[in-house]
Amino acid sequence: MNGPEMLTADDFATRLGTTRATINTWRQKHQVLGLEGAKRGFRFPAWQIGEDGKPFAVLPELFERLGDAPWAVYRFFIQRHPELDGLTAQEALRRGREKDVLEAAENAGRTFG
Numbered sequence: 001m002n003g004p005e006m007l008t009a010d011d012f013a014t015r016l017g018t019t020r021a022t023i024n025t026w027r028q029k030h031q032v033l034g035l036e037g038a039k040r041g042f043r044f045p046a047w048q049i050g051e052d053g054k055p056f057a058v059l060p061e062l063f064e065r066l067g068d069a070p071w072a073v074y075r076f077f078i079q080r081h082p083e084l085d086g087l088t089a090q091e092a093l094r095r096g097r098e099k100d101v102l103e104a105a106e107n108a109g110r111t112f113g
Helices: 009-016 020-028 059-065 070-078 089-094 098-112
Strands: 042-045
Touching: 009 020, 009 042, 020 042, 059 070, 059 098, 070 089, 070 098, 089 098
Parallel strands: none
Antiparallel strands: none
16 A cells, blocks of 8 residues: 555645545545555555546446445456456556456456455
């Protein structure tokens, strides 16, 4: 949770050119992934910002398919998936494989949900 890829709400807001209040609203709506740690505040993985400078558009659907659990969504993003040819979800999204990522999330949600 303290790695360089984990940003505070303020740092994440700066990267996206918005406010901390907007980031918190987006987090509550599952438009961004925010992880609550043992210490004060949420941390936001920097890698959820796509090449277009915006959070991955599929995030709300991933939350829906994976049970509205931020840590489950995080694990899904960082683990390699056979159905994505061994890529992580974030790698697959960067390669334009949104549909495949959503199908993998659907399968994972059925398996663990």
